[in-house]
Amino acid sequence: MVDLTNYGLTPDLIQQNSIGIPARITAVHKERYALICEQGEIYGQLKSSVYYTDSAQDFPTTGDFVMIKYNPDGDSQIIQTLHRRTKFSRSDYSGHAVGYVKTVREQVVAANFDYVFVMQSLNHDLNVRRLERYLALAWQSGAMPVVLLTKADLAEDYEELLKKIEKVAAGVKVHSISAKTGYGLEGLSNYLLPGKTIVFLGSSGVGKSSLVNALAGSEVMQVSNIREEDSRGRHTTTHRQLLMLPNGTIVIDTPGMRELGMWEVSDGIGEVFADVEIYIGNCKFSDCKHETEPGCAVKSAIESGELSLERWESYLKMKQEAKFTAERSFFLRDKDARNKKNVIQNRQKKSNERKH
Ligand SMILES: Nc1nc2c(ncn2[C@@H]2O[C@H](COP(=O)(O)OP(=O)(O)O)[C@@H](O)[C@H]2O)c(=O)[nH]1
Ligand SMILES: [Mg+2]
Incomplete structure (x- = not known):
């Protein structure tokens, strides 16, 4: 029997309301998932009533821990995606049809x-x-x-x-x-x-x-x-x-x-450019744009050679891209939410009309 703790599973990941047995996704194929569980290497498919409803769960990705209903005679059923400790994620603009709503989902490409x-x-x-x-x-x-x-x-x-x-x-x-x-x-x-x-x-x-x-x-x-x-x-x-x-x-x-441009990295930028961000808080004016203002700590660091212009420009470029990505995702999620609301309202209207 395979012990999933050897595959990185920790007990805290399994929620109180979880049912079934835990498994880890080893590969994602078109409609099928390769998994490892206590029974060994198996295949699984998503339980559609869980994954294709309005309040849909995140689709599993490679590295995810999931709960499954084990089937010894064929594909097992994946019934829950467990909390991810770490992940690479991006907004998936292609849109999945979920019910009647075309929705923007977070696309996670590796987890845990x-x-x-x-x-x-x-x-x-x-x-x-x-x-x-x-x-x-x-x-x-x-x-x-x-x-x-x-x-x-x-x-x-x-x-x-x-x-x-x-x-x-x-x-x-x-x-x-x-x-x-x-x-x-x-x-x-x-x-x-x-x-x-x-x-x-x-x-x-x-x-x-x-x-x-x-x-x-x-x-x-x-x-x-x-x-x-x-x-x-x-x-x-x-x-x-x-x-x-x-x-x-x-x-x-x-x-x-x-x-790479489509990834949300706003928090990550602060870590990579910690050396650049040090200067930003040290300008004379708190709303300094680091352009022509006097007492700009960024400009003086560049002039003294402490900070390279190349690195500063790279920082600005990534900030700009992160802003664009964040705005775009927000716009799409917002639109998504409005669409969903419309669909629900229309359904209610239709059912009310039928009742009258
Ligand atoms: N000389 C040399 N070639 C390497 C080394 N590592 C990978 N390669 C070659 O680089 C090419 C791509 O390697 P691969 O492992 O398939 O790259 P991947 O696409 O990142 O998985 C192959 O021709 C490898 O033989 C290395 O350390 N030295
Ligand atoms: Mg390769």
């Missing part, structure tokens, strides 16, 4: 992880601005980010680069590694703990699957062939997948999250 391995490769992929975004996303999730610079065997001299990255990722550990040679992997042992869940975040081709294989000591994930000249990889990971390494660590390999 302890560490986020933010991965960029030392040979081509390295991009400071993208790293800042990944870090904001990682902080926002509620888990602990760790930066991994991959393919160290392909990089010649990266001391300078490493310094730059360490500055951008203040407060976050930075490791350079090679899945190919094994270089730096022993430095990851602090995170590779039984029952802990690690999610891998990084562009396609950065070496996520290769790292999983190196840590597992066997080919558990398919590795893509890429052209090293431009680092363009083929997307071989087609769905998010959760698996357990031989030492009991759980990893979630994601298929690369490309639409």
Whole structure:
């Protein structure tokens, strides 16, 4: 029998009113979910009266703990999504038809992880601005980010680069590694703990699957062939997948999250740009716009070289995007709520008309 506590389940996650047995989602297919529960690896489907009603529960995602009604003869029934300790989420603008209402839902793409391995490769992929975004996303999730610079065997001299990255990722550990040679992997042992869940975040081709294989000591994930000249990889990971390494660590390999602009990262920004936000409270005027005002702490920090203009601009850009995303989600949720109200009112009107 599988003990789900080895898969990170803690008793507090199971609510008093929960029925059934707990399980964890290991992969999401179109209409079916792969799960692990005390009976082993099984498949499950959503109970529609729970998930497709107006007060719908969050659809489960990879890493979620759920309650199921176990069926030994076929697909089990998923009846509840349990509280998420951490998550990557974004507004899903595509809209799901729920009853008569097309609704905007939060789309969660991975849940209940302890560490986020933010991965960029030392040979081509390295991009400071993208790293800042990944870090904001990682902080926002509620888990602990760790930066991994991959393919160290392909990089010649990266001391300078490493310094730059360490500055951008203040407060976050930075490791350079090679899945190919094994270089730096022993430095990851602090995170590779039984029952802990690690999610891998990084562009396609950065070496996520290769790292999983190196840590597992066997080919558990398919590795893509890429052209090293431009680092363009083929997307071989087609769905998010959760698996357990031989030492009991759980990893979630994601298929690369490309639409970074759509993520809500407003809280995460404060963490990534803590060094920038220090100055903001120190201006002479509390409503300083950091443009032409006298006594602006930001401007003087830039002038003295304490704060780089590049970093300041990057901060402003991310703030702007976060504002846009937040407003857009609010608008859509608001519209969604109004639609729902209309549908309910119309239904009531119709039923009243029938009664009269
Ligand atoms: N030289 C070298 N190549 C690597 C390393 N890690 C991954 N690769 C190569 O990079 C390509 C993409 O790797 P993959 O693990 O599929 O990346 P993913 O898309 O992030 O999962 C493959 O050709 C790997 O062989 C490494 O540490 N060193
Ligand atoms: Mg992969």
